[in-house]
Amino acid sequence: MKSLGAPATGGVRFAPSPTGRFHIGNLRTAWISYKLSRQLQLPWIVRFEDIDRPRVLAGAQEQQLADMRALGLVPDQVLVQSDFEERHWQLLIRAIEDGVIYPCDCSRKEVQQALSGLASAPHAELAAYSGHCRPLSRRELKSVDSIAWRFRMPLESGIQDFIVARTSPQLSENGASDRASFTPSYHWACAIDDFDGRYDWIVRSSDLAHALPL
Ligand code: GLU
Ligand code: ZN
Numbered sequence: 001m002k003s004l005g006a007p008a009t010g011g012v013r014f015a016p017s018p019t020g021r022f023h024i025g026n027l028r029t030a031w032i033s034y035k036l037s038r039q040l041q042l043p044w045i046v047r048f049e050d051i052d053r054p055r056v057l058a059g060a061q062e063q064q065l066a067d068m069r070a071l072g073l074v075p076d077q078v079l080v081q082s083d084f085e086e087r088h089w090q091l092l093i094r095a096i097e098d099g100v101i102y103p104c105d106c107s108r109k110e111v112q113q114a115l116s117g118l119a120s121a122p123h124a125e126l127a128a129y130s131g132h133c134r135p136l137s138r139r140e141l142k143s144v145d146s147i148a149w150r151f152r153m154p155l156e157s158g159i160q161d162f163i164v165a166r167t168s169p170q171l172s173e174n175g176a177s178d179r180a181s182f183t184p185s186y187h188w189a190c191a192i193d194d195f196d197g198r199y200d201w202i203v204r205s206s207d208l209a210h211a212l213p214l
Contacts, residue, residue, distance in 0.1 A: 010043070010198055010199065011043035011045045011201075012033055012042050012202075012203060013046070013047055013197060013199045014029065014033040014203055014204075015046075015048075015190070015202075016046070016048060016064055017048075017049045017050070017055070018049075018060035018061040019052070019056060021060070021064070021067070022063075022064050022068075025205060027068075027071065029204065030068055030073055031073060033201075034073040036201060036203060037076075037201075040200070043077060044074075044077075045075065045076065045077045045197065046075040046077070046078050046079070047079040047080070047081060047193065047197075048064075048080050048081060049186070050080055050082050051081050051088075061080070065078070079193075081189055081193060084189070084192070084193055084196070088165075088182075088184045089179060091188075092164065092165050092167075092182065092188070093177070095151075095164070099152070101152065102133060102161075103147045104129075104133040104147060104150045104163075105142045105144045105148075107144075110132070111130070111132075129150065129161050133150070141169050141173065144169055146169070146183075147166065147167060147169045147171075148163045148166055149163065149164050149167065150162065150163055151164050157213075159213055162214050163187075164188040165185055166185075167181045167183070
C-alpha cells in the first residue's frame, strides 16, 4: 500500500505496526488518539510502521483500517513508513559523514560478555553496550555479514550507543553504498518521520515509554 499524498505536517499521529489484527490495547490507543485530534480540531494521521519486514503481515493494514472504521475512527491521512526509506537512508549517510554514528561489528554474544562484570546500569535496557567500537581509530572490522551503526551518545546522557541501522560492512570499509542491505531501526525511522511530520501530538502505548529517551 502506498501513502496517500505527501506527508502532512502537524496533527495527531497514531503509528500502528501492520503485524496482525488489532487487539483491544491497540484500539484503545487509536481511540484516544482519534478523540484527541477531534477535540483539538487537528488532522488525525495514521502512519503504518511497516519497516520491520519479517513481522509485517500481508493484508494487516487494510484489516486495521477496517477495524478502526467500524468504530468510527477514520484517518484524515494514511502514511506508510516504507515510503520514506530513501530519507532514512540519506540521513544515515549524512550521520556517517558527520561522525555522529559509528560502525560496530560486535556480535550479540560479545555485547553480552563485555557487560557481564559491570554493575547493572540505571536504564538496564538502554545501557546494554560497552562502547567497544567507539574509538575512532578502531576501523578494522571483522569479516561479518552485517554491521550495526551506533549513535555516539553523550556519556552524561546515561543512554547506551544504540543501534540506528544495519548495513553490509562495505559501507564502512570503502563507502560503497549497498542500499539494499540497509535496515533502519525502529528508533531511527520513527524519530525521522516524527520530526518530518512536525506533529502536534504523538499518542502511543505506555509499553514504549522506555524508548522515549532514544
Ligand atoms: N509501531 C509502534 C507499535 O505499534 C508504535 C510506534 C509509536 O507510536 O511510536 O508498537
Ligand atoms: Zn561493537
